[in-house]
Amino acid sequence: MGTEVAVVGAGFSGLAAALALARAGVRTRVLEARDRVGGRVLTRWLADGTQLDLGAQWVGPTQDRVNGLLARYGIATFPSAAHGASPVIFPDGRHAGAPEAAARVLDLLDAYAERVDPVAPWAGAEAAEWDRTTLAGWLRTAAPDPATARYLGRLLAGGLLAAGPDEISVLQLAFYLRSGGGSRALLAMAGGAQQDRIVGGPPVLAEALAAALGPDAVRLSTPVRAIAQDRTGVVVHTDTDRVEADAVVVAVPPTLAGRIRYDPPLPPLRDALTQRMPMGSAIKVHAVYPEPFWRADGRSGVAFCLAGPVTETVDNSIPASPRGVLTAFSYGPEANALRRMPPQARQASLLDALAAVVGPAARRPEEFVEYDWSADEWTRGCFCGAPTLGSWCGYGPELRQPVGRVHWAGTETATRWAGYLDGAIEAGERAAAEILARTGG
Numbered sequence: 001m002g003t004e005v006a007v008v009g010a011g012f013s014g015l016a017a018a019l020a021l022a023r024a025g026v027r028t029r030v031l032e033a034r035d036r037v038g039g040r041v042l043t044r045w046l047a048d049g050t051q052l053d054l055g056a057q058w059v060g061p062t063q064d065r066v067n068g069l070l071a072r073y074g075i076a077t078f079p080s081a082a083h084g085a086s087p088v089i090f091p092d093g094r095h096a097g098a099p100e101a102a103a104r105v106l107d108l109l110d111a112y113a114e115r116v117d118p119v120a121p122w123a124g125a126e127a128a129e130w131d132r133t134t135l136a137g138w139l140r141t142a143a144p145d146p147a148t149a150r151y152l153g154r155l156l157a158g159g160l161l162a163a164g165p166d167e168i169s170v171l172q173l174a175f176y177l178r179s180g181g182g183s184r185a186l187l188a189m190a191g192g193a194q195q196d197r198i199v200g201g202p203p204v205l206a207e208a209l210a211a212a213l214g215p216d217a218v219r220l221s222t223p224v225r226a227i228a229q230d231r232t233g234v235v236v237h238t239d240t241d242r243v244e245a246d247a248v249v250v251a252v253p254p255t256l257a258g259r260i261r262y263d264p265p266l267p268p269l270r271d272a273l274t275q276r277m278p279m280g281s282a283i284k285v286h287a288v289y290p291e292p293f294w295r296a297d298g299r300s301g302v303a304f305c306l307a308g309p310v311t312e313t314v315d316n317s318i319p320a321s322p323r324g325v326l327t328a329f330s331y332g333p334e335a336n337a338l339r340r341m342p343p344q345a346r347q348a349s350l351l352d353a354l355a356a357v358v359g360p361a362a363r364r365p366e367e368f369v370e371y372d373w374s375a376d377e378w379t380r381g382c383f384c385g386a387p388t389l390g391s392w393c394g395y396g397p398e399l400r401q402p403v404g405r406v407h408w409a410g411t412e413t414a415t416r417w418a419g420y421l422d423g424a425i426e427a428g429e430r431a432a433a434e435i436l437a438r439t440g441g
């Protein structure tokens with residue numbers, strides 16, 4: 001009998017790992033807690049066929065892995081909508097351009113990113129200092145004025161990592177910029193990570209990957225509770241079953257990997273890492289209107305807000321539907337404040353924020369759809385997990401280091417486009433390659 005590998009999690013990372021192993025002739029069994037594949041992607045359809053992507057939604061240039069898979073399975077994309085002005089909205093309600101000095105500070109951060117090794121961010125000469133410096137603290141001296149500091153704090157900590165600028169280190173940000181190819185690649189719509197959307201939504205690709213694995217390769221509604229290993233193999237325990245294998249790929253965010261029981265227990269530094277990579281905190285809501293009325297006023301619906309519960313809005317209407325979809329993102333402390341509100345007050349606060357972007361008609365959507373990934377047992381936050389202050393240097397080397405027969409995947413372990421669908425695929429393929437290298441596959 002040949003090698004057999006169990007994969008925990010049927011997100012893009014677990015599916016990519018399983019496919020790479022299956023292609024090399026390795027028998028795989030994917031165990032997925034939810035009753036669906038795809039993980040942090042979820043598309044909901046309104047009765048008239050309007051597509052609402054509640055999780056990941058964009059792909060862009062240089063994301064070669066995800067774009068390659070879309071091409072392989074014949075799944076089309078369409079450009080994100082942005083017709084008209086895309087202002088920054090200041091706390092006094094003024095619509096204007098981004099603070100002028102922001103570009104210079106971004107250049108400086110991009111230069112920092114160039115000095116980070118995406119495989120070993122903890123290893124650089126400045127790593128320790130950057131790892132203990134918060135983005136907010138750094139901006140207090142690097143940005144020439146408070147408005148620029150506020151703008152960049154919300155843009156970078158919020159927009160990229162769904163956190164507050166007090167919560168992330170300069171090293172984590174520099175790593176993230178490096179991993180995605182620089183601030184412009186990460187932040188731009190056209191030419192950047194927000195360029196395109198997927199016809200049918202990202203779950204279509206996850207379902208294509210699962211189908212390529214063949215029937216019965218993925219077991220849904222099967223949370224993995226424990227992983228035991230010894231000299232001869234691993235045993236993966238679910239609520240009802242035990243799966244024996246030669247190795248296991250754990251393709252879930254580190255914080256969820258820490259909720260699985262291990263026998264023998266994880267080494268101290270690896271377990272400590274799982275305690276120090278909390279998920280980001282984002283709330284993504286969709287307000288749906290009979291049409292994208294803001295376009296008639298010359299507004300794109302794309303805006304960046306310097307105050308209030310919403311940091312970013314985008315026009316998420318799709319070409320195939322006449323309806324207008326405005327999507328708002330709230331991050332970090334602002335998202336947490338929203339969670340503390342009763343649902344009606346939360347909705348009113350979010351619609352007020354949309355009204356500040358496109359006018360009072362925003363307060364009367366036909367549909368209002370929110371999804372909070374922090375409330376989801378099998379994700380517990382988004383967009384991804386990130387090391388807390390000091391943790392890259394303290395525990396980074398444990399991130400991808402296998403523990404015996406247990407290998408680690410998930411977008412958090414990627415070196416390129418970490419935090420994204422593309423990074424999830426890289427990570428899965430890398431974990432598969434580790435196993436193949438060790439089994440001579």
Ligand SMILES: Cc1cc2nc3c(=O)[nH]c(=O)nc-3n(C[C@H](O)[C@H](O)[C@H](O)COP(=O)(O)OP(=O)(O)OC[C@H]3O[C@@H](n4cnc5c(N)ncnc54)[C@H](O)[C@@H]3O)c2cc1C
Nearest residue numbers: 009011012013033039040056057058224382410411419421
């Ligand atoms: C709101 C939002 C917006 C985003 N926007 C974008 C975007 O526009 N573009 C982009 O590229 N990325 C985006 N992302 C990030 C992207 O979704 C993730 O990087 C990617 O989906 C991560 O894939 P993964 O396989 O590493 O992890 P996951 O998708 O989290 O997969 C892990 C899987 O493991 C399962 N699981 C967890 N614990 C267990 C267990 N104990 N036993 C069995 N199964 C378990 C989970 O159910 C899940 O299916 C976004 C994410 C969110 C939530």
